[in-house]
Amino acid sequence: MKVARFHAPGDIRVEDAAEPEPGPGDVKIRVRNCSTCGTDVKIFRFGHHHIRPPRVMGHEIAGEVVATGADVTGWAPGDRVQVIAAIPCGRCEECRRGHLTVCPDQESMGYHYDGGFAEYTVVPAKVLAVDGLNRIPDGVGFAEASVAEPLACVLNGQELARVGDGDDVVVIGAGPIGCLHVRLARSRGAARVFLADINAERLEMSAGRVRPDAAITGPDLVEQVLKLTDGRGADVVVTAAASGAAQEQALRMAARQGRISFFGGLPKDDPVIACDSNLVHYRELTIVGANGSSPAHNARALRLIASGAVPVADLITHRLPLDGVLDAIDTVARGAAIKVTIEP
Numbered sequence: 001m002k003v004a005r006f007h008a009p010g011d012i013r014v015e016d017a018a019e020p021e022p023g024p025g026d027v028k029i030r031v032r033n034c035s036t037c038g039t040d041v042k043i044f045r046f047g048h049h050h051i052r053p054p055r056v057m058g059h060e061i062a063g064e065v066v067a068t069g070a071d072v073t074g075w076a077p078g079d080r081v082q083v084i085a086a087i088p089c090g091r092c093e094e095c096r097r098g099h100l101t102v103c104p105d106q107e108s109m110g111y112h113y114d115g116g117f118a119e120y121t122v123v124p125a126k127v128l129a130v131d132g133l134n135r136i137p138d139g140v141g142f143a144e145a146s147v148a149e150p151l152a153c154v155l156n157g158q159e160l161a162r163v164g165d166g167d168d169v170v171v172i173g174a175g176p177i178g179c180l181h182v183r184l185a186r187s188r189g190a191a192r193v194f195l196a197d198i199n200a201e202r203l204e205m206s207a208g209r210v211r212p213d214a215a216i217t218g219p220d221l222v223e224q225v226l227k228l229t230d231g232r233g234a235d236v237v238v239t240a241a242a243s244g245a246a247q248e249q250a251l252r253m254a255a256r257q258g259r260i261s262f263f264g265g266l267p268k269d270d271p272v273i274a275c276d277s278n279l280v281h282y283r284e285l286t287i288v289g290a291n292g293s294s295p296a297h298n299a300r301a302l303r304l305i306a307s308g309a310v311p312v313a314d315l316i317t318h319r320l321p322l323d324g325v326l327d328a329i330d331t332v333a334r335g336a337a338i339k340v341t342i343e344p
Ligand SMILES: [Zn+2]
Pocket: 036, 037, 038, 039, 059, 060, 150
């Protein structure tokens, strides 16, 4: 079979590999869609400390069960499934307390295990042990189902930031994650959702699909948000961009008792921002992080897609075969697409 393997930074090869066979407790799937995201670009450029090459990449996986290992019950060939990306251990203190997204022993598909840029992949027993294999509801395509993983991360972020009824929400960063934030905020009852990006072209492309109440760009985002909200600021500000400047702006555009989600991480060599602590103090602001998603978030994300509460089909702008994986990563890197999916 064909796979796309990471060998070293700048060196991803589409090559032949033996079909993997499921061990006890594993499930083998025929990958139908594995979507790409900014993380794939980061891995391509810099590698990742959890990836020991060579490794088949790809962590937004949907496919069809073709074989099950010994001791697997409840799954059969032909079942349509979506796979979690982050695998909590299920046993540590954080997992026992229900804090699965911050499990310190977390492993990931495409990092510790071969991922979905392949015709076939094996879902490890560890994934099944934490309920990380989800049945795709009828009417949901494989490509849409593959977007359940990033949507699950967005859902975790908005739960932590308590996005809800009547909120004015600003999303900074108009990539695929920003688009999902806009759609999810609407489904959670937000009053108005504003989408911002420094790249006017990308903003226009994404705004055309998700139709925010306003699309804003330029150096004076804070002033624009204050103007749009009659000086009050936004109840929730989500930074879906790897930008310390965006995080600093987010703090200044939040309303009293506002919540700020630092959804996107910052570059490892430049993670320090300036924070006016008195803003946080007097305005009773809450700053939250977001680290991936739990298996339960994945299951709920899939239901949000299936019910139509968060449509994703129109966000998938590019479909490429496995051979096109480098083009896909380049397209994501240039911000020229919303969601790019690989169909191995
Ligand atoms: Zn991803």
